[in-house]
Amino acid sequence: EVQLVESGGALVQPGGSLRLSCAASGFSFSNYWMDWVRQAPGKGLEWVANIKFDGSEKYYVDSVRGRFTISRDNAKNSVYLQMNSLRAEDTAKYYCSRQLAEWGQGTLVTVSS
Amino acid sequence: DIQMTQSPSSLSASIGDRVTITCRASQGIASKFAWYQQKPGKAPKRLLYEASILDSGVPSRFSGSGSGTEFTLTISSLQPEDFATYSCLQYNSYPRTFGQGTRVGIK
Numbered sequence: 001e002v003q004l005v006e007s008g009g010a011l012v013q014p015g016g017s018l019r020l021s022c023a024a025s026g027f028s029f030s031n032y033w034m035d036w037v038r039q040a041p042g043k044g045l046e047w048v049a050n051i052k053f054d055g056s057e058k059y060y061v062d063s064v065r066g067r068f069t070i071s072r073d074n075a076k077n078s079v080y081l082q083m084n085s086l087r088a089e090d091t092a093k094y095y096c097s098r099q100l101a102e103w104g105q106g107t108l109v110t111v112s113s
Numbered sequence: 114d115i116q117m118t119q120s121p122s123s124l125s126a127s128i129g130d131r132v133t134i135t136c137r138a139s140q141g142i143a144s145k146f147a148w149y150q151q152k153p154g155k156a157p158k159r160l161l162y163e164a165s166i167l168d169s170g171v172p173s174r175f176s177g178s179g180s181g182t183e184f185t186l187t188i189s190s191l192q193p194e195d196f197a198t199y200s201c202l203q204y205n206s207y208p209r210t211f212g213q214g215t216r217v218g219i220k
Contacts, residue, residue: 035209037157045149045157045200047209061208062114095156100147100204101168103156 002026002102006094009107012086020081020107022096030054030074033099036081038092039106048094051079064090086111115139115203119212125220132188134215136201141181145205148177148186151214152197160199161186191217 008020022034035050049060049070058070069082079096086109093106116139126132136146144164149157159168161177164184174189188195196219201212 044214045151045202045211047202047211050209059207100202100209101159101162103158105156 002098004096004098004102004104006096006104006107009094009109011110011112013113014087014111016086016111017082017084018086018109020083020094020096020109022079022081022104024077024079024096024098027098029077034070034072034079035097035100036070036079037095037097037100037103038090038109039095040089040092043092046092047100049081083109088112114208115142115206115210117201117203117210117212119199119201119215121215122213123216123218125218126191127220128191128193130191130220132191132195132217134186134199134201134217136179136184136186136212138182138184138203142203142205144180145203146177146179146184147202147204148175149200149202150195150197151200157200188217 003025005023012018036048038046051058051070067085072079088111091111093108095106096104118137120135146164147162148160151157160171160175165177176187178185198214198216200214
């Protein structure tokens with residue numbers, strides 16, 4: 001069974017940084033692209049970024065490019081989202097997903113002073 | 114970026130009703146398209162991918178059709194557990210983009 005468990009969400013001040021983690025199990029992690037998707041309170045889903053199975057390709061939505069970095073460690077079956085220069089509009093629940101098919105339960109990021 | 118426009122944004126229906134939700138893409142996306150169901154406080158659950166392929170374990174009352182720019186999700190006979198928000202996704206190009214969601218409520 002595919003399991004994805006996000007962690008690292010927190011309350012952070014504007015301009016701050018946060019690193020989200022997603023621990024994967026139940027499948028051959030190094031064979032799959034991984035995605036991060038977010039959902040602001042009461043709003044729709046927004047795709048944030050993804051990373052190829054070997055880490056050689058990464059894609060971002062324009063609103064986070066240059067501030068967020070996606071990475072992975074296949075030895076640890078984990079994918080990460082480093083978030084810098086956080087803004088109030090980054091407040092959301094962040095979901096880790098295996099190729100937008102299976103999803104974790106999400107971790108909440110709140111950017112507020 | 115490809116814009117995905119869902120309609121309606123919300124609807125009310127009764128148990129047993131046939132429900133149809135439409136999603137239009139601002140440009141052609143072939144069949145690189147999926148539908149998701151989300152219940153309050155829960156993660157999205159993918160129902161269909163490649164526009165019409167049902168995910169494993171998804172009831173057959175759910176079906177999808179379309180290609181290019183117009184896509185449809187049909188629930189043939191609405192059940193109590195189907196009251197939720199449904200969202201579409203295009204994965205033909207970057208950035209991936211979702212529709213704004215359709216809330217299906219109880220009439």
